[in-house]
Amino acid sequence: xxxxxxxxxxxxxxxxxxxxxxxxxxxxxxxxxxxxxxxxxxxxxxxxxxxxxxxxxxxxxxxxxxxxxxxxxxxxxxxxxxxxxxxxxxxxxxxxxxxxxxxxxxxxxxxxxxxxxxxxxxxxxxxxxxxxxxxxxxxxxxxxxxxxxxxxxxxxxxxxxxxxxxxxxxxxxxxxxxxxxxxxxxxxxxxxxxxxxxxxxxxxxxxxxxxxxxxxxxxxxxxxxxxxxxxxxxxxxxxxxxxxxxxxxxxxxxxxxxxxxxxxxxxxxxxxxxxxxxxxxxxxxxxxxxxxxxxxxxxxxxxxxxxxxxxxxx
Amino acid sequence: xxxxxxxxxxxxxxxxxxxxxxxxxxxxxxxxxxxxxxxxxxxxxxxxxxxxxxxxxxxxxxxxxxxxxxxxxxxxxxxxxxxxxxxxxxxxxxxxxxxxxxxxxxxxxxxxxxxxxxxxxxxxxxxxxxxxxxxxxxxxxxxxxxxxxxxxxxxxxxxxxxxxxxxxxxxxxxxxxx
Numbered sequence: 001x002x003x004x005x006x007x008x009x010x011x012x013x014x015x016x017x018x019x020x021x022x023x024x025x026x027x028x029x030x031x032x033x034x035x036x037x038x039x040x041x042x043x044x045x046x047x048x049x050x051x052x053x054x055x056x057x058x059x060x061x062x063x064x065x066x067x068x069x070x071x072x073x074x075x076x077x078x079x080x081x082x083x084x085x086x087x088x089x090x091x092x093x094x095x096x097x098x099x100x101x102x103x104x105x106x107x108x109x110x111x112x113x114x115x116x117x118x119x120x121x122x123x124x125x126x127x128x129x130x131x132x133x134x135x136x137x138x139x140x141x142x143x144x145x146x147x148x149x150x151x152x153x154x155x156x157x158x159x160x161x162x163x164x165x166x167x168x169x170x171x172x173x174x175x176x177x178x179x180x181x182x183x184x185x186x187x188x189x190x191x192x193x194x195x196x197x198x199x200x201x202x203x204x205x206x207x208x209x210x211x212x213x214x215x216x217x218x219x220x221x222x223x224x225x226x227x228x229x230x231x232x233x234x235x236x237x238x239x240x241x242x243x244x245x246x247x248x249x250x251x252x253x254x255x256x257x258x259x260x261x262x263x264x265x266x267x268x269x270x271x272x273x274x275x276x277x278x279x280x281x282x283x284x285x286x287x288x289x290x291x292x293x294x295x296x297x298x299x300x301x302x303x304x305x306x307x308x309x310x311x312x313x314x
Numbered sequence: 315x316x317x318x319x320x321x322x323x324x325x326x327x328x329x330x331x332x333x334x335x336x337x338x339x340x341x342x343x344x345x346x347x348x349x350x351x352x353x354x355x356x357x358x359x360x361x362x363x364x365x366x367x368x369x370x371x372x373x374x375x376x377x378x379x380x381x382x383x384x385x386x387x388x389x390x391x392x393x394x395x396x397x398x399x400x401x402x403x404x405x406x407x408x409x410x411x412x413x414x415x416x417x418x419x420x421x422x423x424x425x426x427x428x429x430x431x432x433x434x435x436x437x438x439x440x441x442x443x444x445x446x447x448x449x450x451x452x453x454x455x456x457x458x459x460x461x462x463x464x465x466x467x468x469x470x471x472x473x474x475x476x477x478x479x480x481x482x483x484x485x486x487x488x489x490x491x492x
Contacts, residue, residue, distance in 0.1 A: 002394045028382060028398035037434040040385035070385075297398070300385070304395025 003301040007119045007126040010135040011176035019177055022297050023145050029300070030293035032069065042300055043072035048104040049097045052129070053079045053090070056108050058264055058288065059129050059138070063106050066295035072104070094118050104299065107131070125302045133167050138298060139263050140173035142291040144181060146283055147218055149290065150259055155182030160212045162187075162244060163222030163271055165194045166233075170263045171222060175201045188212035189222075189244055190234045209244050213254050220261040221246060221271045237270055247273045251281070259283050317491040321465055321473070324485040327446070330462035331360065334444050335367035337460050342411055347439065349377040349410045353428050354399040356417030359479045360446055364415060379403035381414070383427035401431075408436035413460075417475050419445040422456035447487060449473055465489065 001017040003025075011019070032040055048067040052060050060076065067074040077097070079085075084093065094105060104125045107115045112132035119126040130136040148154055159178050165171045165187050175198070178185050185203035187194050196205050206212050213219050224240065234240055246260065251273075260272070260282045268274040276282060322330065342348045348368070352361025358380045365376040382399040390396075414428050429441055444460035449467040467473065472490045 004394060025395075025398045028384070028400055031401055032385070035434060040434070041430070042385045042387075042390055300390075300398070301395045303390060304393060 003304065006302060007115075007128075008137055008298050008302055009115050009119060009126065009128050011137050011140050011173045011180070012135070014137075014177075014180070016180045016182075019141065019144065019180060022141050022294065022301060023148055025301060026141070026145050026290070026293040026297035029069075029296040030290065032296070033289070033292060039069050039071060041071045043067065043070035043303060046070075046072040046103040046303070047101060048072045048074045048106065048299070049102045050074060050076045050106050050129075051094065051097065052077065052108045053084065053114070054108050054110045054130070055079070056130065058291075059108065062288070062291045063127075063129060063138075063295050066292055066299055067104075069292075070296055070299055072299070075102075090114060090117070091121055094122055098122050098124055104302070127298060127302065130169055133169050133172070135173045136169040136263075137173050138291065138295055139170045140177040141298070142287055142294040143170075143174055143220065143261060143263070144177050145290045145294050146261065146287050147183075147259070150283060150286075151217060154178065157183045157217040158186065158215050159183045159218040159220060160186045160188060160216040161220045161222065162209065162212065162246070163189050163193070164224045165189055165198060165222065167193070167225040168222050172201075174220065175203055179203065183218075186212050186216070190240065192233045193224075210250065210253060213246075213250065213258070216254060216258050218259050218261060219246065219254065220263075221266075222263065223265065223267055223271060241270050245269075245271055245273065246276055248276065251276055261287060263287070319489045320486055321447070321489050322463060322487040324481065324483050327462070327477070327485050327487065328363075328481050330446060331363055332367055334460045334462060335364050335371060338364070338368060338413055338442075338444065339371045341442070341459070344411075345372040345374065345376075347409070347411045348413065349379065349405055349407065350413050350415055351379040351381045351403065351407075351428075351432065352415045353381055353383060353417075353424060356446075356475050356477055357415045358399075359477045360417060360444075361415040362479050363481060364413075364444065377405040377410075379405065379407075381428055381431055383424050383431055386427040386431040388423060388427065403435050406436055407432060407438045409439050411440040411442065412438040413442045413444050415444045417446050417477065418473050419443070419448045419456075419458050419461075420451055422452045422454035425456050426454055446475070447473055463487075 001021050003021050106127045106129050108129040109131050112134035114131050115128035179202045187205050191207050262284045350361040350365050352358035365378040368376045380402045382401045384396040384398045442459040445458045446462040448461045448464050470492050475487050
């Protein structure tokens with residue numbers, strides 16, 4: 001199916017067919033990364049700006065490498081060393097970047113909706129690299145790519161997302177993508193971090209970890225996002241590990257072919273036992289490899305995306 | 315209803331491929347150096363069929379690959395992003411005579427993209443071009459070495475192919491007036 005969107009802002013606004021188009025396209029780009037020459041001329045002469053107002057290492061590097069492998073020029077812009085410190089607004093910063101003829105703005109911001117805002121004020125293609133607790137579309141796409149690659153399908157699979165759901169943009173984007181593609185999603189974690197209201201998104205909510213992972217084909221672990229939480233969400237890290245951490249005893253009660261995923265960074269000994277993270281059941285590093293391919297595919301697709309003159313943005 | 319003409323039916327396609335295979339064999343003395351690389355969609359099936367015929371002529375297997383050209387196109391800024399097909403070249407192209415196989419030769423731009431893409435995999439000794447249909451209207455200085463059928467067309471006509479990897483009775487090449 002042809003991709004016609006100019007931006008990638010969230011998963012919610014994508015159709016199942018559009019998600020599949022990204023996954024299919026990423027397959028071709030994954031192969032590029034396995035060649036001796038890992039670069040193609042698709043975005044030659046284009047300028048990509050990594051506008052990371054909130055810190056990130058892996059996503060920023062992944063986008064940086066994706067742009068480079070498509071032959072684009074890339075500029076990194078981080079909050080610490082920028083004019084935000086001098087009081088410039090997001091809009092002014094973005095307009096300045098556009099004045100330098102940036103073709104793509106990849107934005108990570110602590111405020112939900114920041115990428116949507118930029119897409120309304122800029123002519124450049126905007127890609128959301130994570131906004132607040134709202135969305136992290138490329139993470140959901142790479143998760144789907146990894147599941148499809150390992151399991152051959154997504155529809156009908158039981159996917160359990162375990163951890164801090166409330167503050168997680170990864171969880172939200174994963175839920176949108178997985179349910180659109182027909183997976184059965186279960187959410188689990190402390191009741192303060194996994195409210196029942198998530199059932200409105202079409203998934204199941206439980207606070208019993210053993211029950212949540214028993215029939216899972218995929219166990220997707222999420223980090224506790226200390227930076228977004230108030231201190232009172234649960235009593236202690238030790239208690240979290242004891243009640244919800246994935247250890248060998250818990251893993252023994254899951255399906256033998258259930259895959260362990262994690263968007264990173266992992267906290268060994270907190271949400272995941274160190275040995276499990278390094279085991280053959282874990283696809284955490286494959287997710288990183290696939291992330292690069294998915295981001296190349298997204299840049300390639302939105303580059304072609306043309307907005308009809310009379311249509312609203314996105 | 316658009317006006318349609320069948321240019322080649324299944325028998326004619328197979329006959330054209332057999333003739334192309336013999337021409338490839340005649341042109342290339344060192345059969346062990348020859349590899350076929352098909353351009354999807356269409357050329358990949360034709361390459362597999364040509365390889366089968368050639369291996370019958372030469373009595374040895376002929377390497378076949380698939381090369382997608384989407385990432386090397388020169389019109390990516392002017393169109394909706396093209397479908398990316400898997401590329402699979404399971405041999406070293408360096409030193410080989412690579413015969414690129416495409417279904418229809420038109421502007422020549424796909425061929426240019428294919429040559430560019432192929433160079434990312436190594437340095438072939440020679441690149442040759444085999445096409446089932448040459449419909450004219452070249453925009454680049456490119457010509458085919460092996461042609462199944464020359465079909466003079468006007469720009470408002472469209473050629474569509476129904477091809478399978480194993481030759482099937484339903485295979486055909488159709489010319490449609492828009």
